[in-house]
Structures are given as structure tokens and as C-alpha cells.
Amino acid sequence: MLNIADTLHDWCREARPFALATVIQVSGSAPLPPGTALAVDADGTAVGSISGGCVEGAVYELCQQVLADGGIPARARFGYSDDDAFAVGLTCGGEIEVLVQQVAPTAxxxxxxxxxxxxxxxxxxxxxxxxxxxxxxxxxxxxxxxxxxxxxxxxxxxxxxxxxxxxxxxxxxxxxxxxxxxxxxxxxxxxxxxxxxxxxxRPRMLIFGAVDFAAALSQAGAFLGYHVTVCDARPVFATPARFPHADEVVVDWPHRYLEHTEVDPRTAVCVLTHDAKFDIPLLRLALDLPVGYVGAMGSRRTHDHRLDALRAAGVPDNRLTRLRSPIGLDLGAHTPEETAISITAEIIAHTNDRTGRPLSHSTGPIHQSASGDLSPAARTAA
Structure with missing residues (x-):
């Protein structure tokens, strides 16, 4: 229901009763996850979506029925229908279970x-x-x-x-x-x-290195919902004007900033400096922190030298396996904008424990099934 929080908040403040249809279970390639909701008020105004359009009409009618029946909850299951898929089924082949209840804000x-x-x-x-x-x-x-x-x-x-x-x-x-x-x-x-x-x-994206690639990556990170920080020790480059999409721009030595800032298992650390005097102390610390993703930019030669330097600095091999370097997926990216997509695509795949392979080259469900298990999804969010 939190996908439509703005409208529901207005309706609750107005003490306006409404029917709330919530996706409570999904299987297969269902388009939207559990918790996604659609709501209908007594005037017939609808907000939200639970299937991307496949079954909205049927759910809308069910919401009106619940309102007419005095708020008795109802539930329905929608799956693929060979006879009438576009009318009442999920054309993607998945299955969802929906609970419809009346919500009386005063209660x-x-x-x-x-x-x-x-x-x-x-x-x-x-x-x-x-x-x-x-x-x-x-x-x-x-x-x-x-x-x-x-x-x-x-x-x-x-x-x-x-x-x-x-x-x-x-x-x-x-x-x-x-x-x-x-x-x-x-x-x-x-x-x-x-x-x-x-x-x-919001999860955090920490970008180290105030370079052109960082400007594009900060925009992509903000688009994905990250709280983006750009950090660089050089004040002439680390300015808010150069990174308008970042939530904050910090002038500090990268490892010193990382040592004192808050991180969690959803945090993505992106090192774009490819300068050993910044990278080695920063990566040595980052690989020892409970963050979700650590990636570093550079050529394969730079990567090999970086690994040697990190081993010399005392980083064990089991920590080095966490390092995504060279950073990003193999998309053939050249421009900063293309590289930003390559990096964020890898972060998404890593976050969801997926391969990053083309869907046309794989089999099985497109979407992972949702459950109450906090692993591996506990590393990220939402």
C-alpha cells in the first residue's frame, strides 16, 4: 500500500473510507511484488496498480463490491487464462493473490x-x-x-x-x-x-572520485532512489555545481570519510578515482565493512596492480572476492552515461543475486519469488 501513500494519506486525513486491494502473494513472473496496492473510494476514484494493467478492471469491480457489502473482506487469485487472458488473467504467466478490504480511517x-x-x-x-x-x-x-x-x-x-x-x-x-x-x-x-x-x-550510493563518470553515475543513482554522496579530496573538483544530482558533495580523503560515515548492507561503494594513493586505503576499508557492493574503476592492468597492492596492505583473498573490478557489466560502454548504466546494472544484478545475463539467453522465472527470508535480499532493499 505504500506505493500509493500520498493519496491514501489524503483520504485518511479526510476520513474518507476506501477499499484497499493488496497483492499478498505472487508466484512465477508476476509483474508487481507483494505489498503493491490499488485503492478505490466511495466515489469510484481509483489509484494505484497491482498488475500493470492485466487484471485492474476485475480488481476495481471487487473493490466496489466490498464497499457495497459493508466492508466484508474478499480475496481473489489471478493467473494465466488461455481463454480470456487479457480480461481476467496475467498475460505474463504468473499468479497473484489479492486481498480486498475496506479501510475506515477513523477506526x-x-x-x-x-x-x-x-x-x-x-x-x-x-x-x-x-x-x-x-x-x-x-x-x-x-x-x-x-x-x-x-x-x-x-x-x-x-x-x-x-x-x-x-x-x-x-x-x-x-x-x-x-x-x-x-x-x-x-x-x-x-x-x-x-x-x-x-x-x-533511502539506500546510500557513495561515489569516490569527482570525475565526469561520477556526474553521470550520481544522476543514475538518484534516478534509482539512492541517497548519493560524491567524495573527493580535491576541493577544486568536488563542488555541488559539478554534481547537481548528488544529495551531498564532500571534500575529504575518501578513506577518512568512509571511516566515519554510516553504511549498511544496502550501501553501494563506487570507486572511480583509479589512483592508488586514494584507492588502496579506501578499498582496504570498504572491503572490511558490511556494505552490499564495492566496485572500482580501471583497466584490467590497473585491476591486477590494485589486487597486488591490496594483498600487500594485508587484505585477505576472501575479502578481495567481494571487489567488483573492473566495475560494471560488459555492455561495451564508452561514454560516462553508458558507463553509469553499466555500473548501476551490475549493482541491480548483485543486489538481487542475479547473473546479469540477457533474459533471452536464460530460462525459468523472470522474477524471484518473494518470501519472508531475509537472505540474500536483506543486503539491500525494496
């Missing part, structure tokens, strides 16, 4: 607060019961910030504690996921399936 005021947090760009998680006892389906519990505070309830203190623990982990990973709790007669007798929607702070 769940914590949702309005959660959407306010999302719109303001602050980390937020919304846990939504998608399966369980009828009276609990659709209930929501919200976590803010680091997850230390939560509002709302899913039915009882034990259920809430169980969900909050798993929701915090998903929030730290910046990942939406389905979790199962309960089913224990002594603790949580009601078994619940809970979809945890997360809105995390």
Missing part, C-alpha cells in the same frame, strides 16, 4: 500517522493481517523510526510482540515480506499471516 487512526511518516520520508512499517480469524483480517499495526515504538494491535499483546519482532527485522532490511505467527496453544493460539509493508530510508 484505525494509527494508519494516518504511519502514512504521514511515509510521506515525510521517515522509516515506517505497517503490518497487515492478510489471513487468520475473520475478525482480525485487515487489522494493522504500525512501527515508526527504528521500530522501538508501535501503534495499533493485531488482536492481542502476544500476537503484537511476535509480529513486531519480525517487522523490525524487515524494517532494518528495508524489505516488505510475509510473516507467519501464532498457532501455539500456550502463546498465540490464532495463526496469522501478516504482510509487513516497509518504507525505509
Amino acid at each position: 484505525q487512526p494509527h494508519l494516518t500517522v504511519a502514512l504521514e511518516e511515509v510521506v515525510s520520508g521517515r522509516p515506517t512499517a505497517v503490518a497487515q493481517v492478510v489471513d487468520g480469524p475473520d475478525e482480525l483480517v485487515g487489522r494493522m499495526l504500525c512501527l515508526f523510526g527504528d521500530g522501538s515504538a508501535h501503534y495499533g494491535t493485531l488482536g492481542g499483546a502476544r500476537e503484537d510482540r511476535a509480529v513486531v519482532a519480525q517487522a523490525r527485522a524487515l524494517l532494518r532490511a528495508g524489505r516488505t515480506g510475509l510473516v507467519e505467527v501464532g498457532g501455539d496453544a500456550d502463546t498465540c493460539p490464532d495463526r496469522l499471516s501478516v504482510l509487513v509493508h516497509t518504507h525505509a530510508s
